[in-house]
Amino acid sequence: MNSLGGVVVPMRDKTPLLKNWPRLRSQDCTNDWLLTQFNRGNENIGIVLGEPSSGLISIDFDAEEPLAEFLALNPMAVGTLRTKAVRGCNLWFRIKGEYPPLTILKKEDRIFAEWRSTGGLTVIAGIHPSGEHYISNNKSPLKINFNELKWPLGVEWKHPTPPNSSEPLNTTSLNSEYLNPCNTESLHNKPLDCYSHKTDSINLSSASAIADNIQGRNKSLDNFQKTHPSLFSLYEKLIEPKFKAMPHQRNAFLMQAVPYLYRVVGDELNMELVGLFHDANRGLFNDSKAQHMKEARAMLKGVADSYRKELNQGEQVVYLALKPPQREAFRICRDLALRKDENSPDGRFFMSCNELASRLGKHPPQAYRLLGEFMSFGLLGLITKGQKRKPGSRAMASEFEWKLA
DSSP: OTTTTOEEEEEETTEESOTTGGGOOGGGGGOHHHHHGGGSSSOEEEEEOBGGGTTEEEEEESSHHHHHHHHHHOGGGGGSOEEESSSSEEEEEEEESOOOOSEEEEETTEEEEEEEOTTOEEEEESBOTTSOBOEEOOOOOEEEEGGGOOOOTTEEOSOSSOOOTTSOSOOOOOOSTTTOGGGHHHHHTOOGGGSOSSOSSOOOOOHHHHHHHHHHHHHHHHHHHHHOHHHHHHIIIIITTTOOOOTTOHHHHHHHHHHHHHTTSOHHHHHHHHHHHHHHTGGGOSSOHHHHHHHHHHHHHHHHHHHGGGSOHHHHHHHHHSOHHHHHHHHHHHHHHHSOBTTBOTTEEEEOHHHHHHHHTSOHHHHHHHHHHHHHHTSEEEEEOOBOOBTTBOOBOEEEEETTO
16 A cells, blocks of 8 residues: 555455445555454455545556557556456556546457546455466556557547546545444454445446446346246346356356355256356456356366365265265255254255256256155255145245254
């Protein structure tokens, strides 16, 4: 913070851990409570860009070709701060005077770069969702005027007339429940849900671009609902409430979604659901569906290799003795049994044949057979047998007990 003159915020992967990060100002960063948030474990360091950090901005290049074009026109940029992780890089500048807000730059209908300034933030240090460390060239950001930068022919800006950078996005200092020194006692005891696990707005400056993304998303989901109604139902139940698509956070989605889905659905459905997420939000992502699925399958293999380490010794013995379809049902049942539910004692859970079948992508008779096998193995105990829907009474799932708890 001292060397860059920037406002810092703790990040989990590429997601800020403070809901009100856009309101942070430099005086807030000396607050003891904020500083302790970087010691919780595995936090990345993000910089709040633009007006809050006195004109500090970054230009985010996801590919080498646009970066090379930019450097050819701006050779002085070789001497500015550069950070990177997997591909492309961020070039950092401190802009004097006026400059555009957060903006997507396009060239020939493709994303050329992202101008990250007021309203945005960039990770500057830590670990990328891929596992790679962010690295830098240890230089200082160049101080320049915006009009000193040159852009390749054909690059489109959504804000041809830069607004006045002295007009802040939100000048309210964050002396609220998050950073007020008078309230630090209550903050130390706050649960994790006081943090934001996802930002509240899509960082696209163009209303037309936002509309295109919305229309494309709705069209993809509508088509999928018609062609794959059962899978669409799972998507609405498991993906929609937990994950929000954001620009440049496709990898972060995979890092969270694939391990989560590994415990709640079968492997094939895992891949289909993360694929549908790309289809529904393709306007926000640079990488192709093929690249997305390649990374998802690689991550699935890694999750499968590490899952056994989570099991206790008895569970490991049983898990290795099961066949692949049985292992998928094992993971689903175990996950439900270990969840805290005020309506069910520890180790107990409700499951119908139809529900298990939908999560495995199988027919109800196959799910019925799997549950029967688990009971015969002594892996599950039947507490209450379910009942089908009848006139005057609703259907009820069976209640089971996980014997390896």
